[in-house]
Amino acid sequence: MSKSKFNQLTNHVYWFSPDETTDRPVLGAIAGTSGTLIVDAGNSTAHAGLFLDELAKNGIAPPKYLVLTHWHWDHVFGTAAFNIPSFATQETKRIVEEMAGWDWSDQALDARVEAGIEIEFCRDMIKKELPDRSSLVLKPPDIAFTHEIEIDLGDVTCQVVHVGGDHASDHSVVYIPQDKVVFLGDCLSPDLYNGPRYYTIQKLFPLLDKIVGFEADYYLFGHDPEPAPLSELQAFANWLRVIGRTVQEMGNNQERIHRELEAAFERPLDEDDLEGIEEFLAGLGGRGAK
Secondary structure (H helix, E strand, C coil), rough: CCCCEEECCCCCCCECCEEEECCCCEECCCCCCCCEEEEEECHHCCCCHHHHCCCCCCCCCEEEEECCCCCCCCHHHHHHCCCEEEEEEEEHHHHHCCCCCCCCCCCHHHHHHCCCCHHHHHHHHHHHCCCCCCCCCCCCCCCEECCEEEECCCCEEEEEEECCCCCCCCCEEEEECCEEEEEECCCCCCCCCCCECCHHHHHHHHHHHHHHHCCCCCCEEECCCCCHHHHHHHHHHHHHHHHHHHHHEEEEHHHHHHHHHHHCCCCCCCCHHHHHHHHHCCCCCCCCCC
């Protein structure tokens, strides 16, 4: 049974909460007078179907457009549930087109993990969400853009903006100016696919400036159970900046890093702090800056 809940955030914005059981992310809907835009396709047609059922049950206008924030499986495996025009960056389109031709059998998934192309966590979640993938169909985006595209829904507009980041270089966010809401997807997460999880200040800091620069009141992260108000987003961005700058200045001197951060935060370091330090240490030397 799905743990996801259907929610309304603002006049035009609805969202379906994540379910960590099989790594189902947040799905979004922006409903205007001329139709509804869907944010991300979900990690299966079953996941997408539940969201579509909730939209219909709550009298939301039928979906007119679909936006994919990035190529990761949990955001694109539900594309076959949508027979509507879809948008994504050119890079997202290229990767999903490539993925559409892959073998998704257990043996092929295991082989890609062995080769370092896939990670164990995603392999395991794919098998759990979709034990039988013999009929899996991936529909690549119809319309690709490079930097930004604006989609008019009548009384509300959606700005789809390419922001990149360590997590996925193709990543976009969806900004709804009238409602002051941003669907962030996973753009503020570390890289998961290239060895130990890591952040680089070369990619993260410009991304933080861009995200905080939106005139928004609420931000929806791809796997968080509740929207984050602006104050929470700003605090998270500041936390990342402080850890990133300290690690960059101190290098691998962890004792000094810990001492400096305890002084900066005016408290003992917790588990999240230590994980953040490790992620920035793993990204030292410009890793992932290309």
